[in-house]
Amino acid sequence: MRFPTLGALALTFLTLVAAPAHALNVNKYPALRSFIADMAEQHGYSDPQLRRVFRCARIRPEIIEAMERPKELLPWYEYSNIFLTEENVQRGVRFWKKHAATLTRAREQYGVAPEIVVAIIGVETQFGRNQGGYLILDSLTTLMLDYPPRSAFFRQELTEFLLLARELDVDPCRFKGSYAGAMGLPQFMPSNYRRYAVDFDSDGKRDILASPEDAIGSVAHYLKEHGWETGAPVADDAHLEGTLYFWIEKLGLKPALPVRQLTRYGIFPRRPDNAERRAALISLEGEYGPFFRLGYNNFYVITRYNHNKRYAMAVYDLGERIRQRMEEKPPS
Template identity: 70%
Template sequence: MRFFLLLFVCFALLAAPGARALTLGKYPALRAFTAEMTDQHGFTLKQMQRTFRCARIRPEIVEAMERPKEQLPWYVYSKIFLTEDNVRRGVQFWKKHAAAISRAHDLYGVDPEIIVAIIGVETRYGRQTGSYPILDALTTLMLKYPPRADFFRQELAEYLLLTREIKVDPCRVKGSYAGAMGLPQFIPSSFRRFAVDFDGNDKRDILTSPDDAIGSVANYLEQNGWEAGAPIIDDARLEGTLYFWIEKLGQKPALTVRRLARYGIFPHRLDNAEQRAALVSFEGEYGPFYRLGFNNFYAITRYNHNKRYALAVYELGKMIRQRMEKHPS
């Protein structure tokens, strides 16, 4: 009787929707990946087998990839992040970690409110770092998400190298459905390249150390072109219709403010006519609105390539700074 009960439970688990156990023999791509990791990076076959025994294919991860919140119109997307709770907690985070934030500003030149806002948008200051095993997320996306399979294959390799370097079990780390982790939600390659030891304990720990997360965010932006003291964004005043062609140039600043004026595009304030800017549109509730994005706005989009994300970071940071100035103690 116990045999038949056990058999029934096994069949029920196999038939259940959601996560499915992984078998190397079923996926040629996984076998090739395993061979690469053993041949090129010194992993043993036993290590790889043990690692993938704990991995699962999760269909809900693919579903989440196909409906990212960054595709929402701005007037909806902004309401997720520009909240009183996010501002209040941002002020608390800034005050609690003021020394590390000030040091990061001095060292990397990144505005304090931008550092705080990125951690707020990413994880609500560490409260929502993700519940998916990173191994599951990256393996699922490598095998089941063809549009970006090559990218996630590389990130899976980076992840295994990372966990070996920082001496953690690859089966135990959790994060987002896209494989990002820690307070600043770095993908594995960004963790390996940009994470810094900012609390002086000889570990790069963005998973649990707010100081390391603060320093790492600032280092990431500085390494991706942030310019200390330079503007981020400005309102744009439009005349005529030629601006339509400039918008098509994309988010990377390509033309100087002086040249943009020839197309009927004018900043709210004119600090430096030779500064390069991009014309960026957003979806207002009653129609589009436009901003001039300077180099530092573009640097924020290197963290997350979506323009709505970058504007949310900027606007949240501005709200936090205003609150800090109003209630400094």
């Protein structure tokens, strides 16, 4: 599916940047020459066309450095302080109120709780305030060429990015986003942009960079496609007894055992609602020692957005704080 030319609207859709001072020499990188050849064979690009594109790319060592020290490696008591702030709660309330009709429509269409959609956009970009300052082409090219642990993944994302730019009929040298190549209010990787972004404001294009409506619909669509259960809980505090629970944590983030079975190992939810509901035991680093929660299917779905348990818990906790603030009655 091709999208209409953005033309004059490109200035609102993209962040324009100057070309780098030093062009990338494609001939110095056999992996890049191979990539260009594959794109030409599989997707109909020409060799000169892609060489012109990569002349505006730079290899940026600071991107590799950022990949080696993601915030998700911080202990929970430090990581959570970045996102669970009064300022973020207030911003979340304002965002919800401003886009209440869109959030309601997304809930009706996809079944996803508004507070989760709002919190994801808050954690990802502070409600659009920080969408990233790296050229996507720089990020993905650097990571494909100079980050061996995940070079195959970023090679595929670079493919998806160039296809996305062609579909949108925009210059791939002008997209900006995160050091990992994510973009827009919800920070979708290019493959997820192509697969899950929706035109929720019905203007003829899927614009998650500048349209909060499209971002809201796209986040809800993503979660629904990954198994979100409407009306089901996300997480709960857990009370532990004994020591038999240790091996349950090793089962991972995907809920594997029903609550009734977990209780046999000394794991008790604070708000039990369904003994047959499957749950995972989630440990987090408190300032004075570990504490535990239960993560249900919807918690696992959030980890499909970002596979780190601290990220998913920050989304859940921020969403709960925003929802509770929305439900508070103004003082009389």
